[in-house]
Amino acid sequence: MAKDVALTEWLLTSDPALRWRVQRDITGEASAVWQATKATVATEGLGARLVALQDADGQWAGGSYFPAGWDWHGPEAQKGMGQPWVATTWSLNALREWGLDASALEGTAAQLAANSRWDYNNGPYWEGEVDCCINGYTIANGAWLGQDVAPLAHWFLDHQQDDGGWNCEWVEGSARSSFDSTLNSLKGLLAWETVTGGTPELTAARHRGEEYLLQRRLLYRLSTGEQLDPRITVFAYPFRWFYTVLNALDYFRSAALVDETSPDPRLAEAIGIIRDARQADGTWLQERRYPGRAWFEEDVPVGEPSKWLTFFSLRVLDWWDAARRV
Secondary structure: OOOOHHHHHHHHOOOHHHHHHHHHHOOOOOHHHHHHHHHHHHOOHHHHHHHOOOOOOOOEOOEOOOOOOOOOOOHHHHOOOOOOOOOHHHHHHHHHHHOOOHHHHOOHHHHHHHHOEOOOOOOEHHHOOOOHHHHHHHHHHHHHOOOOOHHHHHHHHHOOOOOOOOOHHHHHOOOOOOHHHHHHHHHHHHHHHHHHOOOHHHHHHHHHHHHHHHHOOOOEOOOOOOEOOHHHHOOOOOOOOOOOHHHHHHHHHHHHHHHOOOOOHHHHHHHHHHHHOOOOOOOOEOOOOOOOOOOOOOOOOOOOEOHHHHHHHHHHHHHHHHHHHO
């Protein structure tokens, strides 16, 4: 747990979407306290703002993964502004991760089944498409909203690579896994399993995917031993679809809690990266903002102390350190 009173008080001045997590995981408040804060995500701050932006047909920005009218050859894309983060899937991801109660979106799952189609193939929303990351988000969001997405969850069995991970470019013939695709697939499978109880086959597939990353110590290419792109050690929130060491460690913490296992020793080097990035005042800085249209700012500008990154980093370190004190 965080011992610095000033740091803890600073974290507790955050939006309800973060504050309830701080109360639960950092300050160890009673369930009634953090649950009461969590309930306000629907009526205050980031969560309430995003819920209010939902379209009448259940979507956001008129589209499934990209907003209505998005054109990769259009001026917004050509100016290097990046992928937009405002459409339905990204909005659902944010609301789910912020802890919004699914009852606040009552009827949304049915609306999306009726009205939303994928950009890639015009297929029904809850049936997913060919992209592993998108399908990972869809099974997580579907389970959260009470939709039966078990067929899509089992899709991951048929699309797991021989090396244990996944790659969104399998449809283009790729036979090697990707760190980004594997992490997003794992996060989706874990979220689905947490809600539904999962299946032995999918739990085994999840563990194989975890082993893909663990064999590489979250950092290195297995073939050459070289570190991946330097961007993976950058601290940036929101995480979006990008693989970073902090994003991966946060996943492994969640998976270990579900599996009731101790942290894998192969995470040690990645943990060291988190520890070394801590500032003298106990915070972690925002180091990058992923470009792309967003509904509103969710965190601080580059160079400023980030409450979100500080929370995730503290939580990971506490999990790791607590296991070593036993």
